[in-house]
Amino acid sequence: MRTRRPRFRDEIITLAHGSGGRATHALVQAVFLEQLANPVLSGLSDAAVLPLDGARIAFTTDTYVVKPLFFPGGDIGELAVNGTVNDLAVSGARPVALSAGFVIEEGFAVPDLRRIVGSAARAAAAAGVAVVAGDTKVVERGKGDGVYVATSGVGVVLDGVMLGPARVRSGDRVVTDAGLAVGDRILVTGTLGDHGLAIMTRRRDLRLEGDLASDVAPVNGLVRAALAAAGEDLVAMKDPTRGGLSSALHEMAAKARVGIVIEEARLPIAKAVRAAGEILGIDPLVVANEGKAVLGVRPRAAERVLAALREHPLGRSAAIVGTCIAERPGNLILDTGLGKRLVAELDGEPLPRIC
Numbered sequence: 001m002r003t004r005r006p007r008f009r010d011e012i013i014t015l016a017h018g019s020g021g022r023a024t025h026a027l028v029q030a031v032f033l034e035q036l037a038n039p040v041l042s043g044l045s046d047a048a049v050l051p052l053d054g055a056r057i058a059f060t061t062d063t064y065v066v067k068p069l070f071f072p073g074g075d076i077g078e079l080a081v082n083g084t085v086n087d088l089a090v091s092g093a094r095p096v097a098l099s100a101g102f103v104i105e106e107g108f109a110v111p112d113l114r115r116i117v118g119s120a121a122r123a124a125a126a127a128g129v130a131v132v133a134g135d136t137k138v139v140e141r142g143k144g145d146g147v148y149v150a151t152s153g154v155g156v157v158l159d160g161v162m163l164g165p166a167r168v169r170s171g172d173r174v175v176t177d178a179g180l181a182v183g184d185r186i187l188v189t190g191t192l193g194d195h196g197l198a199i200m201t202r203r204r205d206l207r208l209e210g211d212l213a214s215d216v217a218p219v220n221g222l223v224r225a226a227l228a229a230a231g232e233d234l235v236a237m238k239d240p241t242r243g244g245l246s247s248a249l250h251e252m253a254a255k256a257r258v259g260i261v262i263e264e265a266r267l268p269i270a271k272a273v274r275a276a277g278e279i280l281g282i283d284p285l286v287v288a289n290e291g292k293a294v295l296g297v298r299p300r301a302a303e304r305v306l307a308a309l310r311e312h313p314l315g316r317s318a319a320i321v322g323t324c325i326a327e328r329p330g331n332l333i334l335d336t337g338l339g340k341r342l343v344a345e346l347d348g349e350p351l352p353r354i355c
Contacts, residue, residue: 247346
């Protein structure tokens with residue numbers, strides 16, 4: 001939980017409040033936590049972890065409003081299932097069951113609805129999880145923008161797994177030429193920014209060389225491989241959706257009170273994503289993924305975890321991209337190779353309606 005509640009003086013909701021960045025955090029802290037705060041919710045994790053009869057369960061919920069409904073690499077049905085599976089997975093849980101609620105606009109084509117539900121069914125089967133409950137509502141024409149999907153999920157947290165963004169640490173030894181104390185390593189399981197920029201290029205009808213498609217996929221198998229390789233040395237995981245890698249690492253740095261340095265040369269970014277980002281003026285670091293995870297790992301296990309990730313089909317582009325340091329707590333720093341600069345937390349909404 002953030003140590004200081006941000007000021008909130010806004011009188012109306014804007015798209016910026018859905019960005020996953022500073023405006024979202026301010027809204028959640030000042031409006032929702034003010035009324036609903038409790039020790040579990042106040043952690044603002046990807047999933048709530050609750051004790052139950054000697055075990056621990058993870059519970060999460062999300063709503064999907066992506067536009068367009070069908071995009072390169074997937075659609076809203078596949079996105080909704082995988083997004084919820086991934087929130088459970090990065091909480092250290094084995095997904096068990098999902099629910100799905102559909103809000104359908106009057107006049108929506110039944111063949112398109114069948115396609116969306118079929119994608120959800122295939123995604124659930126691929127992730128090894130069942131959709132066991134649901135709901136359907138229809139709203140007037142012009143009131144629903146096609147289809148919205150709300151999903152919730154429950155999973156069982158694996159024995160011995162203790163994860164949380166506050167658990168990364170900076171270390172207590174000075175080991176760099178610059179005299180910085182460095183600690184846990186930051187890993188990403190693959191290329192960055194794929195989903196959000198695939199959505200934006202479809203909206204803008206951009207024609208780029210190379211394939212640019214969403215990375216929407218379930219990461220639960222990939223997470224199991226990382227946990228098996230690291231054991232207790234895997235201490236934090238995040239799902240880099242809204243706000244991308246930047247928002248995930250800003251949260252980690254703030255909660256753990258460490259600085260995080262990421263090395264630009266190590267960041268895995270596909271050429272098509274980089275090109276689209278340059279054309280649109282959008283930094284891939286703030287762009288959502290829907291089939292990746294960000295890991296905080298003790299230094300002694302980092303190479304072992306990296307090797308395990310790269311053996312998985314979804315982890316072939318995995319990389320160690322950063323380090324936690326004692327200096328500049330709460331800040332994200334980009335090392336360009338020529339110098340270092342602070343990476344600002346996302347403020348505004350460059351990518352509305354991407355999930």
